[in-house]
Amino acid sequence: MKVLLVEDNERVTQFVIKGLQEAGHTVDHAPNGRDGMFLAASEPYDVIIMDRMLPGEIDGLAIIEALRKSGKRTPILILSALSEVDERIRGLRAGGDDYLTKPFAFGELLARIDALTRRAQGEGAQTRLEVADLRVDLLTRKVTRGDRNLVLQPREFKLLEYLMRHADQVVTRTMLLENVWDYHFDPQTNVVDVHISKLRQKIDADFERPLLRTVRNAGYTLTSHD
């Protein structure tokens, strides 16, 4: 996957490039708004990671707005030290697809750009989701594993649906909070873990092969691979 990183801080740049390369991605780097604008407009990227505050005349939001106006649909993740709810809304309104505040954990960044590129490839109007022998029918809201019917609470269903849509990807606790519960704040305690373990009880407990796995220091993943 080809990633453009527009970021002026050297430490952050080094940290992100190294991590992305280790994850098997190719990274181009622009240290200022002008170069970022040029690269983003001329090269094809799978995803752009954009800092908001950049040296020079052009800031991150201006680049995003310009790209969107010229019809570029490349997924953009905004990286910013501005954490206020209003700032987040401004970033998304400008055309960003996701917003991550600094300081961040690399696992969170990686999980989010994976989710963004997957989304860009198009999830389409799926009515059935499948991971190994676990099946979810989005129309009848029926969940089966193998030949067994699983009874899920509405919230558990939503959680499972999100995990299934992002199968084989790492999903962080923050992503779950934001997408399943629409909570854009830190609830301070490990409530998400409790929800996951409840879901795990229902979909994995009686089966030989666990599908819902914990990824250390990052989050969870629903996968049939080992």
Next chain:
Amino acid sequence: MKVLRSSAVTLAVGYIGLGLAALALFAAPLWYAWRVTIQDGRNEILQSDAQRLTEVFRREGPPGLVGYIDTRVGMQIAGERLLLLADAQMHPLAGNLAAWPASVPEVPGTDIVKLDLGHGQSDVAVVHSTLPGGYHLLVGRDTARLAPLEQRFWYALAGAVAILSVLGTIGGILIRRALMTRIHGIRQTVSAIIQGDLSHRLPTHHSGDELNTLSQTINGMLVQIEQLIHGIRNVSNSIAHDLRTPLAELRSRLEELSLTKPSSEQTFAEIDAAVADVDRVIRIFNALLRLAEIDSGLRRSGFVAVDMAEVAAAAVDFYQPAAELRGSVVALQSEAPAVIRGDPVMLAQALGNLIDNAVKYTPEGGTITVAVLRGVAGSIEITVADSGPGIPQAERAKAVERFYRGDASRGTPGVGLGLSLVDAVARLHGGKLSLDDNHPGLRARIVLTQDTPQVARTARASSEEGEFRHEPVYP
């Protein structure tokens, strides 16, 4: 000139000016009325004199009048009256004037003319009558006789002006002195406050005048500022203290790593623990930034209609599994819809914090009750009650303070900002967090009203302006 610029002097000068104007307005009509009355009276007297002489002339003829006039002139009351009888050719026949004055109009009537009466020109009021047979009669009176009276009037007026000016000046000086004494007191207090001692208060007394009211208002402001500063000091102390613990742990962890150089597996474990320490610090900072965001009141511009019953249902749903894990249960009582204008994210976080606290402190088998009720005038009351240890009466006020951690919270996770965040959100929505006894347990209650207090929106503009000047925080 400091004295000239003093407000007391300006005031005194202004009052003196006003006093003089009032005096002039009062004296002018008086002066006019007096002049008219005197003149009319004098003319009447002259006219009746002329009449009497005319009658003497009719009764006794010219010789009789000549005798009459001679007698009167001879009585040495000359100067008082001017009397002159002349024939048709204006030759004087009798009287105390040597010749018929040329300045007297030929037409009979009452006039004021200039005459030389032996001591220079003076204004003389004259009545000129024609008698049968072509005789002319002149009766007159020197108006200078009234001059002393007029002079006295002017003296009195000048005296009044002088007294007014002197009293006004003295008054001005006295007012200025009194004002300066009080302002000096205020200035001394303010200087002391500028030096950093916020415990000073402006001198006040029970007069209830404007300056006193102002002083009392400023004192009220000082109390508020002192409390705020005190609060900020406490918070900075608490922040420093709360951050020191994870930082100390982090430091010793890293130092130990570099000293002992353990196996790589152990090193990785230690590094993970170090990252967790840093995350704890970041978490505290995030909570503080969130509080600052709420406190600034900026969020109020993004208020929308929020159904608190829905927010509560979602929050109960979210925390229920965590409660179940601890053997307790969260019950919800709500009157839907309970709509209020507010910030859905903040309200959810506030309610979440309350439920989270309740879940943490409720012992096994306990019940947490979340209630959303509609109150009077569109207000909404949200209560979260638990059966945990509660907070002692004496500590409840403190519990809302930042970084408060009660005895009961020892050993439980949290940064001690939860309740202050709830309180801040409640205040943002025109409400207040109150803590009561639930017998046993804690009952946290927020009453949200429809009318939220207004805040200065100008803060928003400045925050946008400063956006790109923020120093970013990097990992």
